[in-house]
Amino acid sequence: MKKSTKKERFLTVVLKLIHKKGFKATTMRDIAHDLNFEVANVYNYIDSKQSLLEEYLFDIQDEFHSAIDPILDSSHTAKEKLSLIISSYIRITAQRPYEQALLVNEWRNLKEPKLQEFVERRKAYENKLQGVVTAGVEQGEFRSLNVEIATQTILASLRWLYQRYLETEVKLNPVEIDRQLTTLIFEGISKN
Amino acid sequence: MKKSTKKERFLTVVLKLIHKKGFKATTMRDIAHDLNFEVANVYNYIDSKQSLLEEYLFDIQDEFHSAIDPILDSSHTAKEKLSLIISSYIRITAQRPYEQALLVNEWRNLKEPKLQEFVERRKAYENKLQGVVTAGVEQGEFRSLNVEIATQTILASLRWLYQRYLETEVKLNPVEIDRQLTTLIFEGISKN
DNA sequence: GTCTATAATTCGATAGAC
DNA sequence: GTCTATCGAATTATAGAC
Known part of the structure; x- marks a missing residue:
């Protein structure tokens, strides 16, 4: 049974982005874009x-x-x-x-x-x-x-x-x- | 005989910085600082x-x-x-x-x-x-x-x-x- | 949780005088 | 080659309404 909470989906997207572009080159905008919401929402998941x-x-x-x-x-x-x-x-x-x-x-x-x-x-x-x-x-x-x-x-x-x-x-x-x-x-x- | 042109010194400093901090995290200001001159001068060496x-x-x-x-x-x-x-x-x-x-x-x-x-x-x-x-x-x-x-x-x-x-x-x-x-x-x- | 708006900072790069 | 000064863009992060 594949569980996929929002937090898990967030993590998957972020790690994929970082792997592709590198941590420094991955911006909060990139993350928000791939999750289909706005930048401010990223801070719902991380500090x-x-x-x-x-x-x-x-x-x-x-x-x-x-x-x-x-x-x-x-x-x-x-x-x-x-x-x-x-x-x-x-x-x-x-x-x-x-x-x-x-x-x-x-x-x-x-x-x-x-x-x-x-x-x-x-x-x-x-x-x-x-x-x-x-x-x-x-x-x-x-x-x-x-x-x-x-x-x-x-x-x-x-x-x-x-x-x-x-x-x-x-x-x-x-x-x-x-x-x-x-x-x-x-x-x-x-x-x- | 150790030759050390300005260009070679530049390259040494830059590569050391990139190795330590990573390319993205190495700023033009970092490079200028370690070479003891101003940011604009970096562009005398590179485009x-x-x-x-x-x-x-x-x-x-x-x-x-x-x-x-x-x-x-x-x-x-x-x-x-x-x-x-x-x-x-x-x-x-x-x-x-x-x-x-x-x-x-x-x-x-x-x-x-x-x-x-x-x-x-x-x-x-x-x-x-x-x-x-x-x-x-x-x-x-x-x-x-x-x-x-x-x-x-x-x-x-x-x-x-x-x-x-x-x-x-x-x-x-x-x-x-x-x-x-x-x-x-x-x-x-x-x-x- | 999601949005708009924006603050605060940092960055790469250029202009122009000397 | 070196400097001062600055531009324009991009970035992280926050405020506050819904």
């Missing part, structure tokens, strides 16, 4: 343009943290943990691709002190992932590599995926996407 | 804010095309070609990290018809890379994978690298970065 960005940016960021924390606390091996993190990342991206686009592309538009808060929380997430990579190297599950570069590369391999949901018509099986990305990250492109 | 973006965006894009074309025309195996493409990408990124940041982050601010032109040229580059991946799969050098996902993942693994040059103090040996990323893309993170 300000800035608060809109802050609200949804930190909300989706929280979801990523909520997903990785129980994995870190588990008793799995590093390899198993990394696999679970990848799967959780893909699951969130598939469920909320527009918010993921916001997270990846628009965080620079935050203002202090929210900007610093965001950067610190993102760094914290990266450090959590890097801890798993480091553990895997130390325990001989992963090859002896530069853990910072490896961590950033893993993240980069996941951060582009939202585009697949927003900019292409082709909807691959989520299980298949998971398998492909997991294989690429763990085993690379080479056959042997 | 408009938009033309500035167009000029440097297409310039760096051209460099990537100029680097990949001779590799495609060569008689190397797909695996060798991919390796050369990765190295060329890293070399350009190391030489022009600010322009690479512009390429990755600010293309959405182009206006039609330049926007469409940019997207088509970027797609052309991606198709060139995808052709190499496809050839490698067909010839059994690469595992049997989804070539579109693989291509996007390879690109994503390279597109984050400019951050390493702009946002961290640590300067890794370029040869070492090349070796790390090449290994990750070809062999992945797993030991076996």
Whole structure:
């Protein structure tokens, strides 16, 4: 059953606009136009343009943290943990691709002190992932590599995926996407 | 010998500002302030804010095309070609990290018809890379994978690298970065 | 919730003197 | 090339009636 409250419709329109034009280039007039009413009405839904960005940016960021924390606390091996993190990342991206686009592309538009808060929380997430990579190297599950570069590369391999949901018509099986990305990250492109 | 013409100094300041705040959020007044002169003087260097973006965006894009074309025309195996493409990408990124940041982050601010032109040229580059991946799969050098996902993942693994040059103090040996990323893309993170 | 009207500010760009 | 001065447009946000 598809529920679509006014608030949800508002959010959908706004996130689509921001994804297409960017946060700064998306004006209140653009939003009002796509919702077929006047500019003043936009303020029935939000307090300000800035608060809109802050609200949804930190909300989706929280979801990523909520997903990785129980994995870190588990008793799995590093390899198993990394696999679970990848799967959780893909699951969130598939469920909320527009918010993921916001997270990846628009965080620079935050203002202090929210900007610093965001950067610190993102760094914290990266450090959590890097801890798993480091553990895997130390325990001989992963090859002896530069853990910072490896961590950033893993993240980069996941951060582009939202585009697949927003900019292409082709909807691959989520299980298949998971398998492909997991294989690429763990085993690379080479056959042997 | 470090040459620094006025035009070069201008470009450095502008690209730093855009990287920090984003193109839209960087005003002519910001640029003038950081160059220690008045707003009107900015127009001694450029015709408009938009033309500035167009000029440097297409310039760096051209460099990537100029680097990949001779590799495609060569008689190397797909695996060798991919390796050369990765190295060329890293070399350009190391030489022009600010322009690479512009390429990755600010293309959405182009206006039609330049926007469409940019997207088509970027797609052309991606198709060139995808052709190499496809050839490698067909010839059994690469595992049997989804070539579109693989291509996007390879690109994503390279597109984050400019951050390493702009946002961290640590300067890794370029040869070492090349070796790390090449290994990750070809062999992945797993030991076996 | 929706509208009209408008305040207050900021922005890109130009004119014209030196 | 550099300045002062300013224009015209666009933007976020608010006031107040319905």
